Amino acid sequence: DADVTQTPRNRITKTGKRIMLECSQTKGHDRMYWYRQDPGLGLRLIYYSFDVKDINKGEISDGYSVSRQAQAKFSLSLESAIPNQTALYFCATSDLSAGGSYNEQFFGPGTRLTVL
């Protein structure tokens, strides 16, 4: 079984619609992240959460919101989708390494979102 799962894997929607992308993990990690990937831009951080009561904006949070329903679940919402939000979206998890000096992340398979 996959450690980090994302649903749906593919979604096509129209401008103005509300969309929710879901992420679940069985790794027992406290930290969860949402990224979007666009060609030539690598991965950009949208939101991250270090535990259930902690939510932080990333570098491109405008137009997005998140909810951390449980340690294992972190969902991303697009309140009113627009075409430039068409991208690949990835959820990731991490836990502090020994000594807390670095941060290894484990990614889900991604959601391909198209906004028409």
Place this chain on the structure above:
Amino acid sequence: TQLLEQSPQFLSIQEGENLTVYCNSSSVFSSLQWYRQEPGEGPVLLVTVVTGGEVKKLKRLTFQFGDARKDSSLHITAAQTGDTGLYLCAGARGTASKLTFGTGTRLQVTL
């Protein structure tokens, strides 16, 4: 502002050739990671380097962290078609748990 620039952006080589991918920044990172991503999948961690000048080897892949911890390189010896994919570097600062990802290098290895 993209803090981590990778070069080249695209690389197409034949099986058996050697190649090097670079990851450069003007900022200092406490650690740097390399990921590989295949089509339809999320990135998968290959290695983490944490000490300036550190060299790590993973079979035919050699990773190096610059002495000043601002840059890194990935060298592949005798590339195979299975090495095809998108290679991403990612840096972390201090004990921060956020990663800054590079722009990516797309590698195509053909027979």
